[in-house]
Amino acid sequence: MPSFQSALAGAFAGVPAGHRGVLSAAASGLGDFIGHCGGDIDHIFGISGIDPELLGSPTLSLGLVNYCRVMEEAARSSGEDNFGLYYGRQFKPQALGLIGYIGLCSPTLEQALRNVVSAFPCHQHDTLTRLVDQGECLRLDYQVHHGAILARRQDAELTLGMFLNLIRYVLGPQWAAREVQFEHPRPEGWHEHCKVFDAPVYFEQPFNSLLIPKRDIGRTMPDSDPLLLAVMQDAIRRLNDRTPHQGIVDQARNQIHLLLAQGPLSLERVADNMGISPWSLQRRLREEGTCFTQMIDTVRRELAEYLLPQRQLPLSDIALQLGYSELSAFSRAFQRWYGTSPRTWRQTLHLAPC
Secondary structure (H helix, E strand, C coil): CCCHHHHHHHHHCCCCCCCCCEEHHHHCCHHHHHHHCCCCHHHHHHHHCCCHHHHHCCCCEECHHHHHHHHHHHHHHHCCCCHHHHHHHCCCHHHHCHHHHHHHCCCEHHHHHHHHHHHHHHHECCEEEEEEEECCEEEEEEEECCCCCCCCHHHHHHHHHHHHHHHHHHHCCCCCCCEEECCCCCCCCHHHHHHHHCCCEECCCCCEEEEEEHHHCCCECCCCCHHHHHHHHHHHHHCCCCCCCCCHHHHHHHHHHHHHHHCCCCHHHHHHHHCCCHHHHHHHHHHCCCCHHHHHHHHHHHHHHHHCCCCCCCHHHHHHHCCCCCHHHHHHHHHHHHCCCHHHHHHHHHHCCC
16 A cells, blocks of 8 residues: 555645546556557557556546447457456556555455445446345345447446455455456356356346455455545545536447347337436437437447457357347348348358458
8 A cells, every 4th residue: 555645745736627438557467468468559449549648647638439349349359258357357456546545445354345436436437336235145236327328248247356355455365256247258268257256147137246245345354545535535536526528429338238139129118217307318319410310220230249259259149249139130230231141141250361
């Protein structure tokens, strides 16, 4: 742990009036880790729209779209499909900046988890974090809620790894969750997830979650510091003054993405989840130059482009992920989008030179 003076100076150095995205501390050491995995750092940062200069200050803001994109691009370009999993495994709580020290300075592990969950919306916008009481366990949920971010597997695995490391900081490296859940489909290298978390891992779940036994959460944090905790909490709140809200199109896209695989999708259901009337949602989308059916089509097309290269996923499973009840309906839609079948598109992609 740093001295109080150095932590205080770091907390407020370069604090802007507001930010929209994720604090750059969440990408600490990213360039070095990309290089370690054999990736071309300049190419990956360039194609993802990441300015390396921003990574030098933990209180500057990265666009959340760019942040999730750089993780996906690093996995693709380096050939390390479990990039986020391994990046998260080595990510120490101290490297997370303000949100990390909010956890470390808390009095107990339970309070650390509650303080981190409470402050997380200031650390990263357009994101759900919550603790859910499940009897013998607390379930720590994490999920990105940004309509422009459909490919987010690497970020989810990275973030649960960060949470795991905070818990292991106090309970030791052998601690394991009761179970781990991810919202994305099971990847080819899923056995590595079981090794990293040392727990049963389930995929295609409603949220990205850790199940934490309550018997483990009463432990005192070894670096508890009430004064420093108050400083860090104040600093992270100050980052969010005058922060703009997410637009209606991105909100609707996010709800469409979350609801696609959960049964029939309707304007009424999406509007209800957004807390507005169907008529109001329809009108506001029209004002933005789009409509509900067009948005569904766009989200499905973008998700198809993300899922099809994952060759371990059967086409029938992809169809269900996109909200189609039958593979034939997905095939007809894909033919309309690209003039070919999803099977042929996947084969062509596999044969294309790298």
